[in-house]
Amino acid sequence: MPFLLLRGTFAATTILLSSLSCAGELALAIEVPKLNVSEYHRPYVAVWVEREDQSVAANLSVWYDTASRKEGTKYLAELRQWWRRSGREQSFPIDGVTGPTKPTGVQQLRFTSAQKPLATLAAGKYQLVVEAARENGGREVVRIPFEWPAKGAQSLQVKGEHELGTVALNLTP
Amino acid sequence: MRAALTVLACCVPLAAQAHRAFIVPSETVLSATGWITVDAAISNDLFYFNHAPMRLDNVKVVGPDGAAVTPENVNTGKFRSTFDLNLATSGTYKVAMVNDALMAQYEGENGERKRWRGSPATLSELPANAKNLQVSQTQTRVETFVTAGKPNDAALKPTGSGLELVPVTHPNDLFAGEPATLGFTLDGKPAANLKVTVVPGASRYRNKQNETEMTTDAAGKVSVTFPDAGMYWLEASVQDDKPTVKPAKTRRASYVATFEVLPP
DSSP, rough: HHHHHHHHHHHHHHHHHHHHHTTTTTEEEEOOOOOSSSSSSOOOOEEEEOOTTHHHHEEEEEEEOOOTTHHHHHHHGSSSHHHHHHHGGOOOTTTTTTOOOOSSEEEEEEEESTTGGGOOOOOOEEEEEEEEOTTTTEEEEEEEEEESSSSOOEEEEEEESSSSOOOEEEEOO | OOOEEOOOOOOSSTTTTEEEEEEEEEEEEEEEEEEEEEEEEEESSSOOOOSOOOTTTEEEETTTSEEEOOOEEEEEEEEEEEEEEEEEESEEEEEEEEEEEEEEEEEETOOOOOEEEOOOOGGGGGGOOEEEEEEEEEEEEEEEEESSSSSSSSGGGOOOOOOOOESSSTTOOBTSSSSSEEEEEEEEEEEEOOOEEEESSSGGGGSSOOOEEOOOOOOOOOEOOOSEEEEEEEEEEEEEEOOOSSOOEEEEEEEEEEEEEOOO
16 A cells, blocks of 8 residues: 555656656667768668557658759658658658758757657657668668657667668657 | 359460560659659560560550640650650559450451451441441550659549459559558449459569469459569459440450559
8 A cells, every 4th residue: 555655656756757857858869870882872861750550650850862952852752661651741841850861970869748749749659760761772661669658768779780770769758 | 243254264374475565654653743754565574575565546644633644755666665754743643555446257248257456436447238247345454553742543533444443552552561452343333253463573583473363352352462572563354245335245354554562
């Protein structure tokens, strides 16, 4: 009985704390690997949150060749899964989502439940999906299952095989 | 009714020799509006050009709004026909070669056997006094599908004549390992018990056809799971005694489509 009481208090405190400290955070570190190829182009990358039925709950980030106005969007369909699940429904650029392609190295992204798009993300089971496609190169999709909101601080990661390096997902309740 | 639908068991033993008609677009899923180019041929191997070009007289392209789109830079060579298509608006396009042919056998004035080939439009060429006239109809439809931007269904509406595909899964939404549902209609009604054959492309580089055969259910539908990404050729045909033009007494209606299946 005291144990239950304690648990209840703890849960209540957590909720209070999380709402005070402006809540859950989803931080991402996506490694764009350095590749030893004769003709290198920065990859197009899409990062999104997928529901269990594979529909898109939130588009987090999409990197494409924003410099060339028409040709840049032409190759977005190479991000095939993202294109099919979400891209083809959009018009470009997508405010707060799309941006230019990134150089090799680790790219950091940070989202909080206080702001779009996570503000409207219902509690449940999801997968973080990162898809990369490179001109004259390959295509790769990696997924990290996670629960939202996180029950505790979590560090999850997955390693790509050829187009993506380590993708790390850090969740803070 | 169902008994009248004699499904042709073609293509199985003679698959390697069969001449196959196909229309292949340069791309099937585009992010933006723009141009594509299209090849149309009749060949032994899928999808190579080694027999004859497809005649383009009866090729029609339907755009996302249901209106016709005009092919440009049309050319017919020794082995293939090509044309370009400007996908000017977002949505799904259907490229279709639709043929409606009539063949007749009859006896002339002196009882000699005569043959005639034509179409419903040229029926008047047949002599009025043709004896023992036997006319058969052949309806052929060869299709492919292309989508720029968001897919839509306006171009996919069946015409209600002959054998047609009524997709349940969108034909530009096919992924390896995922089941896709395809529906078929004959004269606008569900084509039940129809044998459907699917053959993967790149047939030159393997020793077997690797065809998959399925039969439609009572609603005229089949579920297909394409094993790998790539181009696929689908064929179905029926023979019946329900021609759409007189004085034909028998009919063969066939349907062919090319699909691109993407990696998941």
